[in-house]
Amino acid sequence: MKLYLATVFLLIITFAGHTAIIREQDRYIPDAPVEGSFVIPSRIGEFEQYGSDQEISDRVRNVLQTEDILMRTYRGRSGWPIYLTIVQASNTRSSLHFPEVCLVGAGWELREQYSSPVGFSFTAKHLILEKGNEQEAVLYWFKTGDNFTGSFFLNSWFWAKEKMMFGTPKSAMIKLSTYVGPIGQEAAFEMLEDLAMRLAPIIMEELD
Numbered sequence: 001m002k003l004y005l006a007t008v009f010l011l012i013i014t015f016a017g018h019t020a021i022i023r024e025q026d027r028y029i030p031d032a033p034v035e036g037s038f039v040i041p042s043r044i045g046e047f048e049q050y051g052s053d054q055e056i057s058d059r060v061r062n063v064l065q066t067e068d069i070l071m072r073t074y075r076g077r078s079g080w081p082i083y084l085t086i087v088q089a090s091n092t093r094s095s096l097h098f099p100e101v102c103l104v105g106a107g108w109e110l111r112e113q114y115s116s117p118v119g120f121s122f123t124a125k126h127l128i129l130e131k132g133n134e135q136e137a138v139l140y141w142f143k144t145g146d147n148f149t150g151s152f153f154l155n156s157w158f159w160a161k162e163k164m165m166f167g168t169p170k171s172a173m174i175k176l177s178t179y180v181g182p183i184g185q186e187a188a189f190e191m192l193e194d195l196a197m198r199l200a201p202i203i204m205e206e207l208d
Contacts, residue, residue, distance in 0.1 A: 040084075040086070044074065044202065045198040046076050047074040050075045053070060066088065068172075069087050071083070071084070071085050072084045074195065076191060080181075080183060081179075082195055083176070083177045084174075084195075085177075089172065099127070099140050100127060103136075104129075107131050108136065110127060110129055111130050113126065115150045118139070118196050121197060122150075123141070123149060123150045124148075124196065125139070125140050128185060134179060135179070135181075135185075136178070136179055136180065137178055137179075137188035138176070139175070139177070139196060140174060140176070141174055141196075142172065142173050142174075143155075143174065143204070143207055144171045170207065176199075
């Protein structure tokens with residue numbers, strides 16, 4: 001009985017804290033989108049940009065309430081493509097969403113998801129999705145201040161903590177994805193994690 005009451009109490013505190021964070025975020029919605037303010041190099045280690053950055057539609061900008069959106073393709077030595085998406089919020093985190101929701105909404109079926117360390121740097125969320133005969137590997141994480149995490153809720157806490165310290169936190173979502181194909185899931189995630197580790201210090205410097 002005591003364990004049950006303690007669990008219920010913890011759930012109530014968690015819900016109340018999350019509700020407070022959402023209310024605090026809503027107070028800081030900007031009047032207008034903020035112009036793009038970060039630069040990611042076209043070459044990151046052995047990975048080189050392939051083609052031009054994807055054009056972002058006005059609809060996407062309006063939905064996400066930010067101009068700070070980057071969608072780009074990289075290729076490593078093998079030539080296998082890796083798709084990079086970065087969404088940086090300004091004074092509100094309402095620009096950030098669970099990538100799973102958008103992917104499932106686009107017709108992908110979520111087959112597997114777990115959190116796992118990327119090198120010794122940080123923990124990211126790993127997803128395996130399927131659509132027909134296609135399979136996609138996704139790795140994503142969030143950044144607020146100097147904190148990286150694959151947890152949306154933990155990132156919310158980092159944001160709220162900085163606000164309570166009278167800071168002006170900015171949050172970002174960084175997503176890497178690739179088709180699995182004949183290379184297999186393990187090789188796909190090895191590529192994603194390799195690029196993620198090389199990208200992390202750039203993200204830390206550019207998205208401040």
